[in-house]
Amino acid sequence: MTKPTASSSGFAGLAQRLTIILCAASLLLVAWQGAVLAGPPAGCDPAPGPQKLDAARPINLGLLKRKLVYYRCTRYDEEIAKALRKARDWVDRRAGHVKKPALVLDIDETSLSNWKEIYQNDFGYIVTGACDFSKGSACGAMAWERSAAAEAIKPTLALFNAAKAEHVTVFFITGRSEGPDERNATEKNLESVGYDGWQRLYMRTREFDGPSVAPFKTWARRDIAAQGYVIIANVGDQWSDLEGGYAERRFKLPNPFYYVQ
Ligand SMILES: [Mg+2]
Numbered sequence: 500m501t502k503p504t505a506s507s508s509g510f511a512g513l514a515q516r517l518t519i520i521l522c523a524a525s526l527l528l529v530a531w532q533g534a535v536l537a538g539p540p541a542g543c544d545p546a547p548g549p550q551k552l553d554a555a556r557p558i559n560l561g562l563l564k565r566k567l568v569y570y571r572c573t574r575y576d577e578e579i580a581k582a583l584r585k586a587r588d589w590v591d592r593r594a595g596h597v598k599k600p601a602l603v604l605d606i607d608e609t610s611l612s613n614w615k616e617i618y619q620n621d622f623g624y625i626v627t628g629a630c631d632f633s634k635g636s637a638c639g640a641m642a643w644e645r646s647a648a649a650e651a652i653k654p655t656l657a658l659f660n661a662a663k664a665e666h667v668t669v670f671f672i673t674g675r676s677e678g679p680d681e682r683n684a685t686e687k688n689l690e691s692v693g694y695d696g697w698q699r700l701y702m703r704t705r706e707f708d709g710p711s712v713a714p715f716k717t718w719a720r721r722d723i724a725a726q727g728y729v730i731i732a733n734v735g736d737q738w739s740d741l742e743g744g745y746a747e748r749r750f751k752l753p754n755p756f757y758y759v760q
Pocket residue numbers: 605606607608609735736737
């Protein structure tokens with residue numbers, strides 16, 4: 500056997516270190532480019548200053564909106580991540596102890612972010628019409644959904660992937676209306692941002708029309724349970740995502756931007 504000489508092994512070591520440094524630099528560059536290309540959320544460049552609301556006077560809607568934008572630009576991502584860390588800890592702990600474990604995720608403001616549309620519409624919910632992001636225009640909610648352009652809420656995507664790795668079956672339950680266009684766009688959006696390998700997407704059907712989405716969501720979880728799954732975690736941004744049982748633990752994400760009964 501030929502032993503390496505001191506000089507050849509030294510060169511090999513140097514080459515190996517250089518390769519590691521170059522790989523690390525490339526990864527940092529990719530991460531930096533990703534952050535730069537994604538850019539800050541709409542309305543956060545520059546971020547507005549903090550707003551104080553005078554509790555002694557009636558709420559001023561304009562000031563309240565500024566306060567919400569300030570929150571979105573500062574604490575929102577951190578608080579979302581904190582809630583999802585708890586969900587992930589629970590899924591990690593529980594997955595191996597259940598025969599058919601399942602994770603239920605809501606979509607809007609849980610798995611996908613509609614912040615771009617919300618900000619464009621100045622917190623108004625505009626159902627119909629085109630989705631136009633030019634200054635002073637509005638983005639119709641249906642057109643926005645069909646554009647399949649919402650970004651992933653990253654800590655939810657991380658939870659999704661961690662659950663899959665632990666053989667937890669993932670279901671989406673959304674209040675978005677069932678229909679071929681809506682379904683195609685929602686599935687396309689989920690898959691384009693990395694939600695790949697889920698079991699089923701439940702969308703609200705006409706029979707569940709009514710003031711609250713909670714009966715539909717409860718029915719969908721009951722349907723999952725009837726297939727022998729144990730829903731170990733149910734994650735949503737509205738209480739109507741979480742009411743009605745059929746889940747071991749519920750995880751509420753912050754959403755002060757709108758309310759769904
Ligand atoms: Mg939601």
